[in-house]
Every structure is written in structure tokens, then in C-alpha cells.
Amino acid sequence: MIQPPQRTYSLCLLVILAALLTACSSAPYRYEPLERFDVVQRAVTQEQGGFVVRASVPGEQEAEDLFGIPLYKRKIQPIWLEITNVGDDRARVVLSSIDREYFSPLEVAYMHKSNFSKQGWMDMEDRLHADALPRHIGPGQSVSGFVFTHASKGTKAFNLDIYRIGKEAAESYEQFTFFIEVPGFVPDHRDVNFRQLYSADEIRDVDKDGLRAVLAEVPCCTSSQDGAAHGRPVQVFFVAEGQDLLRALLRAGWNETSYERDKDYLAGADYFFGRPPDAIFRKGRDRSTERAELALWLAPVRADGQPLWVGQFKNAIGRTFAIGELFLGVTLDPDTNDGRNYILQDMWYAQAMRHWAWSETGHAVPKDAPQQDIHGNPWFSADAYRVVIWISGEPVAMADVTPVNWDRPGALREVKE
Helix, strand or coil: CCCCHHHHHHHHHHHHHHHHHHHHHCCCCCCCCHHHCCCCCCCEEEEECCEEEEEECCCHHHHHHHHCCCCHHHCEEEEEEEEEECCCCCEEEEHHHCCCCCECHHHHHHHCHHHCCHHHHHHHHHHHHHCECCCEECCCCEEEEEEEEECCCCCEEEEEEEEECCCCHHHCEEEEEEEECCCCCCCHHHHCCHHHCCCHHHCEEECHHHHHHHHCCCCCEEECCCCCCEEEECCEEEECCHHHHHHHHHHCCCEECCCCCCHHHHHHCCEECCECCCEEEEEECCCCCEEEEEEEEEEEEEECCEEEEEEEEEEECCCCHHHHHHHCCCCECCEHHHHHHHHHHHHHHCCCEEEEEEECCCCCECCCCCEECCCCCEEEECCCCEEEEEECCCCCCHHHCEECCCECCHHHHHHHC
16 A cells, blocks of 8 residues: 555654664764873963962864764863862862853763763763862872863853862962863954054054043944944943953953854944954853844054053844844844943953043934944934943952043932032
8 A cells, every 4th residue: 555655754754763763872982082182282281379270171073072972062161171289288179160050070971871872871971970170189189180161162261269178268279260272263353463453653652641532533333344334333442452351351251253254244244443343252141142242443542552442332132143143133232321331340340440431422322313223223322421441461359440530421420419
């Protein structure tokens, strides 16, 4: 009897699925040893308070070969650490200082158990458990192993706290901060030759008072590629060395992006100083939903010897950047002042800021008469204030951040007076 085509298709699909499940259930666990990769050789070393720490992050393909499972596809990123205790006290590693929601080795194994036979799953558990970083380090002892963290794009930024057991609180622990480049990811700013963006005679060197005057000359908004249409306002400025600004953003949870600067990208980008952004960073409310975007341009200005960066903030509403821009475009929050204020608070809480100042050099647009950016998104700005943030290369306590008394937004002025 001839079966209906639909039923035949369904039976074929079931047969294929059954074959795949059978293949997986009988698959052994296979992996490559650490010695076959240069993960250890490229480790970054820091020494502090009687501890020597080496850290490295395998790239996506390295991690899959090392552990025999597609970790990055499950949003898991392994960090290799080696910690040497050269002091006289026992010490304990706080794994939650690296990632508050890190994955345990057996949890990682369980998430991938369907890929292997029962024996393969058990072998995987043994391997991951054996290669995990020990938590306790004796005097003169060196330990090494992996910590399984949530995957992040671009440079991996993380802290590491090591506590001395039995010591007073004032001298009980050391904190390390690492910024590790991950193989296989090239951030967009890596392709920009910042030293050649401007000639020496194009760069203006100013002090704080001179910077205040310069901001009045900076255009209010970005533009389209041909300069015919206005974009959204630029309301944030950073005074910082490039490396310090990068690390400040990473500490605050921003992710680097990687764009191919092809024809479509160039046609749709916001332009400032006659070019698309030198760097774009994104972050979200959780580890997978990117809703906020910060575009940066290096300005032809140095303030007290440090570069000036121009920033434009966008916040997606309704759809995320990653999905929305691919299919339907992105709907942006029209209140640009909210984004400006967010950046100021974000840098403050990240302990990345030394000073800040308000500059009444922007462009006020009333809410009931919004303007449109180059993509047709409406925007408004209740006032004409921009914010300038001086970035610190080292963490600064919130109470130690000081204002530069330039201009004061109306609400603050009313309270003060």
C-alpha cells in the first residue's frame, strides 16, 4: 500500500532522529590535552601581595577541542588560571569574584551529557572535575585549572579575589583585575589606526578652561554618510587614554563589537568628524540581551595631555539590537538625556571616574516637537547639557569623585540657589 507523502516524510524524519539519538547515546568522550595549545604560553601574569597569578582564556575553537564539547555555543567561557602562593599563610580562591554565577564542572558536564554515551558522560565528568581550579592553596604551593564563566564578547574582563586564611580583615585578601584578549575575536577598534587619524598640526592641546571653550565648537549631532541628514545628539565626552577608557567600559560591563565595515555598514552608520564610529560597545540588562549602544570617536583634541573622545548613546526599546537590526530595524528610546545620565552613573558606579562636568553646549529639543535621526527614529532633549567625564586608570571610590564647576543643569541650579 502506498503511504501518503506527508506520512512518509514524518516517518523518515523519525528514523533520522532515532539514528542521531542512537549515535549520540553511544558516542565516547574525546578531547585534546592542554599541552597541544598555547593557552598557557600566552597567559598574562600579575604579582601582588605574596601571590603570582597567570591567566588565559581559550578561544571558541580551542575550548571545543580542549574539552570535546561546544562550550561557547552554550554561552560558557573557560578561564585558565595558575596561582602561586609564595607567602606563609594558607589561602582560598573566591570563584564568585570571577563570575557570581559561574558554572560548576559537573553542571557543565550535565548540560552536554546528551552528546555522549553513559560512559562518555562519566568520562567527561571526571575530566572536567579534575581540571577545575582548586580553591585552597597552601604556603609555597602552586595550583592551576579552569573556571567556567558566562561567555562575553571581546576582551575578557574579570576580578579575582584571594583570601588569606586566619588573617585580620585589613590584610586578609588581594584582588586582581585582568583584561584578557580572546583568540578568534577582533574588535572593531582594532582596525582603526588612531595615531594616523589626525596630523600633529590638527590636534589642539588645551587645559580644562580651553576644553570648555572647545566643546562649544563641537557639532550637536551625528550625520548620515553624505552629511545631508542629521543623526542623534552627541552628549557624552570622555577625557582618557584609550586603554584606560577601554578598561573602564569593560569594568562597567560593556562588550566590544566586531563589524565588517562593508558598503551596507558604511551607508547606515552615524558619522562624526566625517567618519563612522571608531569603536562601538554594547551591553544589556542580562548577559544575552544587548539593548544599549555607545559609539565613540576620537576627537582632534588633547585636554591636559589626554585624548578627548566623543560619545553617542542609544538604547533599543521593543527589540534588541542583535535581532532587531537584522530584520526590522531598531526602535530607539527617544529621550536622549536619559542615556546621557545613564553613562554618567554607569562610570561612577564602575569606579572609573575622577571628575565630571556639565557643559551647556548641546541642543535642546522639546518632547512635543521631536526631531528624527537618519533612520527615522524620533528623539528629544529636554535641555542642552552635555557631560564630560575624566576617566581614571585605577578604581576611584564614589565618594572621592569631584565635580568640575562649569555649568549646572537647571534642576541642580534651583536646589543650590
